[in-house]
Amino acid sequence: MxxxxxxxxxxxxxxxxxxxxxxxxxxxxxxxxxxxxxxxxxxxxxxxxxxxxxxxxxxxxxxxxxxxxxxxxxxxxxxxxxxxxxxxxxxxxxxxxxxKRKEKKHKEKDLITLLKQYSERDDLLGRFTLFAEEKIEKNLSIKKYLDIENIEQCNDILKGIDNVLREENEIFKRNFSIKVYGDSKKYAHIESRVIKIIKDFSEDEIPTYNIIDNYTYVYFKGNIDLKLKNSNISANDFIGGIAISSKDIENINEIKVCSDKLVTIENLTSFNNYNEECGVIYLGGYHNKVRQKFLSKIYEQNPNINYYHFGDIDAGGFKILVHLINKTKIQFKALNMDSETLLQNIDYAKPLTTNDIIEINRLLENDEYKEYSDVLSMMLKLNKKLEQEIIF
CATH class of the missing domain: 1.10.10 (Arc Repressor Mutant, subunit A)
Structure with a gap:
């Protein structure tokens, strides 16, 4: 009853x-x-x-x-x-x-004590805890991030964020959970809240997150040769390209791009369709730590070739390109992401949404996107954007 x-x-x-x-x-x-x-x-x-x-x-x-x-x-x-x-x-x-219920102000006091352990940090966890303290002091809700009714879970979430930020290499989710909590399943129950806080308070467009269910793979094809401990591999021998896991990248002794050009491609369909004689890497939207490590290894051994990125002609495509340049420190040039390409394929272009227009205007005010101002302005003028799959 x-x-x-x-x-x-x-x-x-x-x-x-x-x-x-x-x-x-x-x-x-x-x-x-x-x-x-x-x-x-x-x-x-x-x-x-x-x-x-x-x-x-x-x-x-x-x-x-x-x-x-x-x-x-x-x-x-x-x-x-x-x-x-x-x-x-x-x-x-x-x-x-x-x-037998603790009064709200006592729960708030307990949570603030917990938050203060991290509030002096100069990172996203520090920013979040200061934000949460301010909300609590103003008697405003932070329930979408932390449940004040469950102080133990709040502690687990903050501890999880702290350890995620410290994790420099990929680690399986269950192994991470054992490492941090001594329980293989505990992290899975709070992961969504950890990720939300990381996304909302990170200064990076796509923050590093090395907690994985399975190994991450980098797909590549074309004129790329690898020398590993016991074998040599040429990507040209594989028509559809090949993939290497995050665990194996560190075992590559030598990597050579056998042409004067390497292209990263945002979309998988475009990666499959791209047939130019060069090295080609599937980026999959925003690149992650694994692809960054692979690209850095390529650049270290092939500094004198040309590096290009091929993505959508929209705000997201240029944000991915700038993010790629900033994180890898490689000066990628835009490929098929110019006004001429947009005009040539205007019949296949889509109209801009209100959010598109807002974001493009924001990019035009940012010096990091100055090099792409012509095509960004053209997008606004024509009220069009273009997906890269259209271009072969």
Missing amino acids: KNYKQLLLDKLIDSYESSKIYKGEITRDNKIYFKFNNKNLKEYFDEYNYKYKEEIDIACEQLEKENFIKIHRTEGYNSHIIDKVQLLESSVEGIYKYL
């Missing part, structure tokens, strides 16, 4: 803790109610099982006798039906004791 006394008191205290009364603000009506309706307490109105109404009525009457609540019934013919119950503010302290 459901404990309706606890349920009703918890609901009333929840409302109390989120009210202006709790904040100490003066209000016209300083009363806290829980309204009985089909949304809040569906079983009370169950015409096929009247026992629920009886149980709830008894629970309310007992709570009223204990001076925790006041019952307000519907007037007239339906006076046997409870309309709402009112929290008696003078009994709040007793209700907390009855529920």
Whole structure:
């Protein structure tokens, strides 16, 4: 049987803790109610099982006798039906004791103590903890990031972020969980919250995240030869290209691009269609740490060839290109990402969305995108963008 006394008191205290009364603000009506309706307490109105109404009525009457609540019934013919119950503010302290529930301000104090362990850091975890402290002090919710009702989970999330930021090499999720928590499954339960905080508070467009389910693979083809410990491999021997795992990149002794050009390609279809005589690497949107390591190894041994990037002619495509340049420190040139290419394929172009226009204007104000201002301006003028799959 459901404990309706606890349920009703918890609901009333929840409302109390989120009210202006709790904040100490003066209000016209300083009363806290829980309204009985089909949304809040569906079983009370169950015409096929009247026992629920009886149980709830008894629970309310007992709570009223204990001076925790006041019952307000519907007037007239339906006076046997409870309309709402009112929290008696003078009994709040007793209700907390009855529920064995810690008051919100004490939970906030515990969480702030936890946050302060990280708030002086000069990284995304430091930025997040300062943000969270400020929100709590203003009595604003941070529930999308941390649940104040579960301080243990909050600790696990902050600990998880701390260790994710320290992890320089790829590690399997379960191994990471054992390493940090001594439990192979614990991290999986909080990973979504960890990732959200990392994404929302990182200064990088795509922050480094080395916690993986499986090895990451880099796909490449064309004029690229590898020399490993026990073998030599030529990508030209594989029509569809080959892939190397993140674990094997460190075992490459020598990597040679047997032409004067290497091209990174944003989209898999375009990678498969690209047939020019050169080295070709599938980037898959924003490159990650593994592809960065592979590209850095290529550049280290092939510094004098030309490096190009082929992506969509849209805001995202140019953001990927600039991100690639910034992270690898390789001066990639844009390939098929100019005004001429856009005009030649205008019949296949798509109209810009409102968000596209906002983002393109933002890029035009950024000096990092000055080199691409002509094509960005042309996109605005024509109100068009172009996916790279169109170009063969």
